[in-house]
Amino acid sequence: MALHQTGESEIAYGLKDLIDLDFLQRFQDSFSKAMGMASLTVDDKGPVTAPSNFTTFCMDLTRNTPEGARRCNECDLKGGKEAARTGRPAIYYCHGGLMDFAAPIVVEGRQIGSMLGGQVLPQPPDEAKFRRLAAELGIDPEIYVAAVRKIRVVPEESIRAAAELLYIVANALSAIGYQKLQVMKRVEEFEEMAVTIRDDADLLYQKVEEVDSQVGNLTMTTDKLKTATETSLKKVKETDEILRFIRSVADKTKLLGLNASIEAARAGEAGRGFNVVAKEVGSLASVSIESAGKIDKTLRSIQVGMSDIEEGVRQTGGVVDAHQAKMKEIRQKIDQFKELAKELQELTLELREKVKM
Structure with missing residues (x-):
């Protein structure tokens, strides 16, 4: 999952300037644990938090292969672009059939980061499909299917609600941080x-x-x-x-x-x-x-x-x-x-x- 680069001129503040990262990490960990979803916060330079509740299926298997990493990056880029275009959470399927989302963090009309989440299934997995995907990526199908069986199944409505929650909280935090930054400048x-x-x-x-x-x-x-x-x-x-x-x-x-x-x-x-x-x-x-x-x-x-x-x-x-x-x-x-x-x-x-x- 990656933050889409908007190509706009460099701004005078970043995500790290507006939000306390220790607090953000605790919130992200608690969110991931409560929702059973993976989560990560990034800015234009990369992750600003440690991954929360990432699955073995994604990190140790799919992204651990060159082709799998390439496909995952393409999916992340597509979701990031959509979030940047709309200024709203983007929910999308990855190439492996898992559902991910990107909740943009926007301040004064400019995207300074995203809270990424997902690595869940909206319905039980089609194991035959995942065996074919394993073969394409050069992964042992049995190990791959065993990993996909451990992925939590979450209704799409709940996934969208989780994305909206992250969007609201992250932007509320950034807005507060931005106001604090402005106050500090005035001070x-x-x-x-x-x-x-x-x-x-x-x-x-x-x-x-x-x-x-x-x-x-x-x-x-x-x-x-x-x-x-x-x-x-x-x-x-x-x-x-x-x-x-x-x-x-x-x-x-x-x-x-x-x-x-x-x-x-x-x-x-x-x-x-x-x-x-x-x-x-x-x-x-x-x-x-x-x-x-x-x-x-x-x-x-x-x-x-x-x-x-x-x-x-x-x-x-x-x-x-x-x-x-x-x-x-x-x-x-x-x-x-x-x-x-x-x-x-x-x-x-x-x-x-x-x-x-």
């Missing part, structure tokens, strides 16, 4: 997804740490700039006090120069030289006052600019603080993300173990 995809999520989360966490480090450096720079700005404003205020002192001195000097000019005028010709000095002192005082005004104006402009810088630094500090708070939230979310990825991995592993049961 593998989820496992890969969980690993990818975890790796991406680790990378994202690393990037967040880098950004946070840069923000920390910005905070330090901002703090230094704020300190420098406060120091500069303090220096400007100190300069303001110096300017007030210069103005006060310049005003007094100007007044002193004016008084000196008045006294020089009173002195007449004798005070003329002193008057020149007094005018120069007054002129110098005026220039000092004018320069102090310009410096004051410049310092006021600097003070306004420094105040703007101080305000900008303050606002920047607020933005940086808010950014650091957001980075902290992001890290917390990433940690939750990683935890979910870990749980997903654990769940997929648990699901994998359950599917294997």
